[in-house]
Amino acid sequence: MSADEDPNAENPNAENPIDWEPATKLIRGGIERTRYGETSEPIFLTQSFVYQTAEAADARFAGSEPGFVYTRYGNPTTLAFEERLALLDGAEYCRSFASGMAAIHMAIMGLVKAGDHIVAGKALFGSCRWILSHWAPRFGVETTLVDAPDLDQWRAAMRPNTRCVLIETPANPLLELTDIAAVSEMAHAVGAKVVVDNVFATPLFQQPLRLGADVVAYSATKHIDGGGRVLGGALLGSKALLEDAFRDLIRHTGPALSPFNAWVLLKGLESLDLRVRRQAETATALADLIAEHPKTKRAFYPFRADHAQYELARRQMSGGGTVVAFDLGGRAEAFNFLNALRIVDISNNLGDAKSMATHPATTTHRSMTEEQRLEVGVTEGCVRLSVGLEGARDLARDIGRALDAA
Ligand SMILES: *Cc1c(COP(=O)(O)O)cnc(C)c1O
Numbered sequence: 001m002s003a004d005e006d007p008n009a010e011n012p013n014a015e016n017p018i019d020w021e022p023a024t025k026l027i028r029g030g031i032e033r034t035r036y037g038e039t040s041e042p043i044f045l046t047q048s049f050v051y052q053t054a055e056a057a058d059a060r061f062a063g064s065e066p067g068f069v070y071t072r073y074g075n076p077t078t079l080a081f082e083e084r085l086a087l088l089d090g091a092e093y094c095r096s097f098a099s100g101m102a103a104i105h106m107a108i109m110g111l112v113k114a115g116d117h118i119v120a121g122k123a124l125f126g127s128c129r130w131i132l133s134h135w136a137p138r139f140g141v142e143t144t145l146v147d148a149p150d151l152d153q154w155r156a157a158m159r160p161n162t163r164c165v166l167i168e169t170p171a172n173p174l175l176e177l178t179d180i181a182a183v184s185e186m187a188h189a190v191g192a193k194v195v196v197d198n199v200f201a202t203p204l205f206q207q208p209l210r211l212g213a214d215v216v217a218y219s220a221t222k223h224i225d226g227g228g229r230v231l232g233g234a235l236l237g238s239k240a241l242l243e244d245a246f247r248d249l250i251r252h253t254g255p256a257l258s259p260f261n262a263w264v265l266l267k268g269l270e271s272l273d274l275r276v277r278r279q280a281e282t283a284t285a286l287a288d289l290i291a292e293h294p295k296t297k298r299a300f301y302p303f304r305a306d307h308a309q310y311e312l313a314r315r316q317m318s319g320g321g322t323v324v325a326f327d328l329g330g331r332a333e334a335f336n337f338l339n340a341l342r343i344v345d346i347s348n349n350l351g352d353a354k355s356m357a358t359h360p361a362t363t364t365h366r367s368m369t370e371e372q373r374l375e376v377g378v379t380e381g382c383v384r385l386s387v388g389l390e391g392a393r394d395l396a397r398d399i400g401r402a403l404d405a406a
Contacts (some may be wrong), residue, residue: 017087023273030083030266032076043263044076046127073251077133077259081266082234085224088269089203089216091236094251094312098260100199100219101127102219102255103233104166107195107217108132108330110245111164114140118164119157119187121148121178122362123171123376125197126364128289148178149309151186170315172326173360173384174377175200175300177309180316184212187358193241199351204276205319214241214263222351223322225268226275274354275389279322282395283387287324287397290385293403294335297381300325307358317378323350329379334359340382340405343390343398350386355395357385 017029035040049068051057059065068074082094097103106179108131112118112137120132132143146153148171157261158165165187171177195215196208202223208216218224245292250256257265287301299306302313303320311322328334338346338357347356348363356363365378373379387395 007035007190008039010361011051018090019326020087023252024089025087025271026269027086029087029269030080031290034078041263041266042082043283044259046075047071047258054377055121055154072254072256075256075259075262078257078262079196080261081232081257081269084237084266084269085203085218085220085234088230089209089236091209091238092214092238094234094236095246096218096220096241096257097233097235097255098257098261099231100217100221100233100253103219103235104128104195104197104217105131105135106246106249106253106255107215107235108136108164108166109139111195112141113163114137115161116141116163117159117266118143118166119162119192120145120166121168121171121176122372123145123148123174124166124168124175125172125199126195128166128168130367135406145170148176151179151182154178155186158186158192160190162190162192165192165194166197167194167208168200169206170200170302170321170323171324171376172200173358173364173382175307175321175323175375177303177312179312180206180208180211180213184214188212191207193245200321200323201317201319202276202321202351204273205280205321206317211292214238220265220268222349223276223279224265224351226272226351226353228266228325228349228352228354230258230264232257232261232265251269252402260277274294276322277319278389279387280319282389282392283322284320286385286395286399287320288388289399290324290326291404293400294308295328295337295403295406297327297329299327322387324387326383326385327381328346328383328403328406329381331361333344334383337402337406340402341398342401343394344385344388350400352386353389355386355388357383360384377382 012342086094144157167178193214215237218234246280291299293294348358
C-alpha cells in the first residue's frame, strides 16, 4: 500500500479535535482506520499480538517501540474508546476497565497504602461505600465519611496522611452535591488526590478535571452504553498520575475492558450527546410534574430552584442530569407508585434509553443499616427515577397516573 492510500495519513488542513463541539468529539474522536478504510470502528477481538522479529518483540516489551503486547495491558479497540472519552472530558489520558467498580476500586486502592487515610461523602454508590468500610481497612487504610454539602466537615476531616478524597456528585440516590472546586483545594493542601465519580452528571454536564479534580471515574455501563448492554468503566486524568498510580496495577491485576465491550461503548458514545440532552430535557419536565403533585412530599432535581444546592448546581454543572428522586412518604406509597407504572420499568439500573424506577431502601441501599440510610436521607418513601428516551408525553402520563395511585 502506498503512503497516499494510508487512511490515517496526516491532513495538513485537519482541524484540532480539542476545539470541536462535544457531539463531534463523540463521533470523530479516537478513530484510527485499518488499511481497508472501513467506515465503522473495527473490533480487535484478539488476546495477543505478533512480532516480525525477536528484536521487535524485545523492543516492544522494553517499551522502546510503540505497540500492543497483550490485551490485559491494552488493545486497539479499548484504546479508541479511551481516546474518544479523553477528548470529550478534556483529559490528557484515559484507562478503561471491565466495570465502573473495577475503575473506582483501582482509583482508590492505587492511591493509598497502609497508614493512609481517605475522605468521602456519606452518600455514595453502595459498592464504593463497601470498599471504604469493608475492604480498605483490611490494608490498614482508614476512611472518614462526611455530609457532602457541608464544607466545614470536609475541611475538618482532612489529615496530613489523607491521600485520597472520593466525591460523588450528584450522589446516588438523592442527588446531593459536593463543591468540587472547594473540596479539591482542601485536599490538595494536605497532598491528597481527588477522585470524582461523575456517573450521574455525565461528561456532558460536568467536567471535574476543569474544576480541580485529579481523576474522573465513570461507570460506562450507564449513559455511555445507554442501551443496557455491557459493563464498562474508565478513569481519566493526567498521564503522569494515571501511569504512575495505576499502570502496573492494571497490568498485573487484570481489570481490563473486553475489546468487544469497548466497541459497544464506542458506538454508545456516538449518540451520548443526543441521548443525554434529550433525557435531561424530559427529566426537567418530569421533575416539575412530580414536585407539583399532591402525593409528593419532596422532589430532588439539581436544576430545580428548590434543590438545597441549586446555586452550586448552576455553578458546576451545565445540565441537571437524567435522574429525578422523590419522597412519597412511606414504603406503601412508594410500592403503589412502582406497581402502577405501565411504561417505566421497575429496575435498579440508570442511564438507559428505557426509563426505570427503583425503591432504593429495599434494593440498591438495602445493605446499609436503617440508621445509615436515614443519615443520607434514603427514607422508605424514596423513589429514584432514571429518565429514558421514550416520548415525554407518554412518560408524563405514566408517572402522573402512578403518582395518583400512590
Ligand atoms: C453504577 C455505578 C457505579 C458502578 O458501576 P458498574 O459499572 O456497575 O460497576 C459506580 N458509581 C455510580 C454512581 C454508579 O451509578
